[in-house]
Amino acid sequence: MEDYGESTAENAPRLEDFEPLPKPPRLVSRPKPPAEQEEEMGLEIKLGDFEGVHALSVSEARFIVDAVHQGRKKKDPESNPLRDRVHNDNPTITHFLDYFDNFARYKEEDSLHAINAMFDTHPELTIVEKALLGTLTPDSADEATTLIPSLTDKMDNDSLQAILDELTKMQDRLR
Numbered sequence: 001m002e003d004y005g006e007s008t009a010e011n012a013p014r015l016e017d018f019e020p021l022p023k024p025p026r027l028v029s030r031p032k033p034p035a036e037q038e039e040e041m042g043l044e045i046k047l048g049d050f051e052g053v054h055a056l057s058v059s060e061a062r063f064i065v066d067a068v069h070q071g072r073k074k075k076d077p078e079s080n081p082l083r084d085r086v087h088n089d090n091p092t093i094t095h096f097l098d099y100f101d102n103f104a105r106y107k108e109e110d111s112l113h114a115i116n117a118m119f120d121t122h123p124e125l126t127i128v129e130k131a132l133l134g135t136l137t138p139d140s141a142d143e144a145t146t147l148i149p150s151l152t153d154k155m156d157n158d159s160l161q162a163i164l165d166e167l168t169k170m171q172d173r174l175r
Contacts, residue, residue, distance in 0.1 A: 046126065057130075059104040059107070062100035077139065102136075111171075133167065141158075145160070
């Protein structure tokens with residue numbers, strides 16, 4: 001083992017003994033390239049990166065997240081990936097579930113099945129349009145085509161109004 005000796009004020013290296021370090025290059029800000037993907041909810045729906053992804057209404061998402069949450073609550077801490085229950089009952093999860101409870105229009109599983117069965121009879125509607133109709137639940141065909149412009153050329157106002165009336169009947173506003 002080498003003896004490095006003790007450092008004293010007499011033999012301690014001085015700042016002047018070191019060569020100055022080179023300065024790092026100045027950071028140059030470059031403009032970001034414009035997004036390649038177009039996103040638009042006009043007469044044609046363009047979803048960019050989310051093209052081809054299955055869309056859910058808030059009610060459908062609530063049902064799925066609630067089922068997963070309840071399933072995790074039933075598991076013992078040993079089968080939990082984090083070995084505790086904290087991640088399942090933290091404030092973020094609680095607020096997330098509260099959001100779903102506040103904004104989900106259809107809270108009964110039967111209502112969701114009935115809505116999906118009704119939408120299955122309308123193949124002209126895309127998955128995104130079905131999710132938007134289930135989330136926004138417009139009162140009139142005019143309101144629906146204003147909120148979802150792609151519906152304008154897909155069906156007449158009477159057919160669209162019939163769908164909206166069925167959606168209104170199935171709502172669980174007071175539950």
